[in-house]
Amino acid sequence: MHAPLHKDLQQLPNASPNLDTNGAPDGDLTPNPVVTLALTRDDFQAAAAPNAAPESLKTFPTNKAFIEAVNNLFLETYESYTGKARMTGSGEAKRLVIHFSTAEARDLCVGVTHSVFPDLIFHAHDPRQPRSNDDLWAIQVTDIPFFIKKDNLMAYFKKFGNITSCRLFSRPNAKVQQARIVYDHADSIARFTDQWAVYCFSTCLRITPCFYTVDQKAARRQYVATLTQLPPNVKDINLAPLTRDLGAKAVNVPLFLNSYKLKRWAYVTFNSQETMDAAMEQTVSFQGKVLSWSSPDHTNKLCHRCGKLGCALNFCPFKQTRGRSRTRDPVAKLKERFNVNQPLRRSNSNAVNSRTFHRNDQITRVNYVWSCPLLKGFALTACIFDAQDICTSDHNPVITYYDRSLLVASTKLARARQLKRQTRRVFKFDSVTDTQWTEFTDKADALCDVLPSTFSSWHINQMCEYLQSRILKAANATLPSSTVGNNYTPKVPKDLEILTQHYRFLNRLMHSIRLLRKYPLSYSVAHEHKWSTHLHRLQNILQLYKKVFTFIPILPFSLSSCRQDNFKSLLDNLSNISKSLQGLHLLQEKEFQDSSIRAHLDDRNNNFETDLSSFIDSALSRTRRCITLDRVFIDLPIRPQLLTDPKDIDDAVVNHFQNFVPIKSTPPVSIDTLPDRWSSTYQPMDDVSSSIYDSLINPPTLDEWLSTVSSTPN
The missing domain is CATH 3.30.70 (Alpha-Beta Plaits)
Structure with a gap:
């Protein structure tokens, strides 16, 4: 985005023959002697x-x-x-x-x-450019506008290889950013020896391998020509065919410092003088308008309105009648506009508009909210996605995405009741292995077989339903599950379950690091790839439970930097994190147990007043059981009947239990008055003396007391 310095590298600092290095006239005007033998110090x-x-x-x-x-x-x-x-x-x-x-x-x-x-x-x-080991597989990306964030760069450049670190920064008073991206292998940056630029969000980003010398880096900006009189709002990507048709290496349309709008000319970079001269002999047109070639030294003479060389601003046909506002520090204004290196804002609740959305210390106005019934319970995570391509807008879309709660059950409870199902399937995530997760992702990818062009043409409701059905179908085929009733509730709350999973993840990670420490020769590039994934999860854990830790440890971006001390410092940091999570886990588990006990006690107390039968069942640890009768056979002497209608079965059962054993209004006086069937059952047994119960109510004697006390243990 900067005008290149088109200078001759061999030119001396002072080209005047009559001035010395201090700018004063040289007293000795004798011609310099002709050198016949030149000596240099080679190092x-x-x-x-x-x-x-x-x-x-x-x-x-x-x-x-x-x-x-x-x-x-x-x-x-x-x-x-x-x-x-x-x-x-x-x-x-x-x-x-x-x-x-x-x-x-x-x-x-x-x-x-x-x-x-x-x-x-x-x-x-090269003594002029000291390099580290990372320089051998690192690239420098320049001309990055402020509306492109670090996440955008990571998402774009990860297709070239595994990224171990990415640092996005801007120099003081610079209206663009630059980044240093380090890969895990030198082959990932081999393509950028011949490829000088990429197009990200319609913007041309220049790329230079970090192991290049100062002269090699300067050579990439040595041959530059200017293409002027562009139509308004022409982006870098619109001029990309020049790199194919004219042999150019990069095309950049600069931006105005105050408004960050596109200027009316472009810088076209070539790899040699011959290629640049051949290109400038060509007549280029864009959308029917003929463009002009010029030298970068003349950009200060180009009109900012039409891009024409020598056009006076006061007489330009594109001159604006109203004045434009200026600021004393335009770069700081740009950084504030695109939220680059800005301090955290604390807004007053009374002054904040109700349509302002806050998330992760970013603010945007919400003009339209789309809601899908399928997403209400599933899309539990939201983030603000910065608008990259439309630099003139301050509206950022709020994107929600799926998390693991989508796969809690194959059928939601309300849907199971609607379908009159008595059971449903619940996925058991605690027993999922790495192989099963891989099979699940492969299965989900294979089931999503719709072309991207077709998928993008669907309504967003149809997209959501399609993704949900494919994800659940893949989960049913690969993930372990169990069948539960509609009254099933998880044994532990979701927060405690998530904390348990994070704690188990830390223990597994520490175990793998200990193995790597014990067998250092097993270290490979695969460990770096896994560490990049684990590092992202560790950062999320530190952010989620930041109130638990006394201090936030700094984790390395790559495992290679931990090999110097044989992973000792990394294990110490992971151990401190694990101990803090273990204490929090024990505390929350104890609180959950106490709350569960209190809830059961409250239910039992309430049942004692409102539902005595349930109270007795709970006190006796007795569960209510029942049988289902679908037919009843009535053995009548004259006309036997087989009842199958549910109403007839209910009436017959009630009639049986009401009338089979009649209840008399007055109880029997003695056993003899009972029917023969019960009288014989309750008659005293002849071989048992009736006097054995006479002494049961007598008080114990003194000898019995002394004998009992003496027989008790000390």
């Missing part, structure tokens, strides 16, 4: 990272011992080695720099292993 350097060579560090633990061993070996091996080695930097940026007098000897040393240092690898070193 070709190579560098290695000692901290990345643990075997060599064991043999030579100090800097002095390391340097002496390198000097002794290289003086014998390379004839042009100067014998001068030095250490620079510290930590990950620590480098061992060596010097050669010829480039051939330096190139022989680069990438070669030596018997004394089996794991120490030297790379060509």
